[in-house]
Amino acid sequence: MKKTPLLNIALSRVVASLGHGDVLMIVDAGMPVPAGVELIDLALTHGVPDFVSVLNTVLTEMQVESHVLAEEMLVKQPPALATLDSLKSNGALGERRFLSHQALKELSRSARAVVRTGECQPYSNVALVAGVVF
Template sequence: MRHSGIVHAQLAHQIGLLGHTDRVVVADMGLPLPRHVPLIDLALVTGTVPFAAVLDALLDEIVVQGHVIASEALEGVAGTWFDERADRLGLRTTLDHESFKQRLPQVAFAVRTGEATPYANVILECGVPF
C-alpha cells in the first residue's frame, strides 16, 4: 500500500499509463465528458472533492509541459487558481469554452471533481522529467 501521494487505485493506475504528450482533464462537476473517455469520478457532493486539491495532487505526481483552459476562466476564481500554479503548469493555451470542450475526446482520462466554480476545468499535457 502506498503511504503518500495519490492512493486512489483507479487514479494511480491511470497516471501510471501516461506518457509524453498524453493529456488529462481535471473537471468541475458539470463539464460534459465524452462517454468513451475513462472517468475517475471523485465527486461526492457539491464542493467535495475540490478542484484545487485534485489539481495539486496531480501536479505532485506528473510532469506537465502545458495546459489548456477556457478563456472564460480567467475572469473568475478558477483563473486565480491557474495563475497561482503557473510555474507548475507549463505553457498556457486559452480557448473559448466551446473549443475547450471539443478537445475532450482526445484526453487519456478525465478526473471529475465536486467543484461548482464556473470554468474550473483544465487539460494537462504531460511532459518528461528530463
C-alpha cells in the same frame, strides 16, 4: 502502501500510464465527459472534493509540460484561477493556452481520462498535457 499523496487507484494508474503529450483533464461537476473517454469520478457532493485539492494532488505525481484553460475562465474568475496562476508562475504547469469553452470540450474527446471533481464554480476545468522528467 504508497508514499505519495495520490491514493485513488484509478487516478494513480492513469497518471502512471501517461506518455509525453497525453492529456489528462481535471474538471468541475458540470463538465460533460465524451463517450469513450475514461471518467474518474471523484465527486461526492457540491464542492467535495474541490478542484484545487484534486489538481494539487495530481501534480505530486504528474509531470506537466503545458495546460489549457477556457477563455471564459478569465471572465468568470473562479477561485481556482488564482491557484492556476500561482502554479504557472512556479513552473508547475508549463506553458498556458486558451481555447473557447466549446473547444475545450472538444479537446476532452482526445483526453486519456477526465477527472470529475465536486467543484461547482463555473469554468473550473483544466487540460494538463503530460511532459517528461528527463
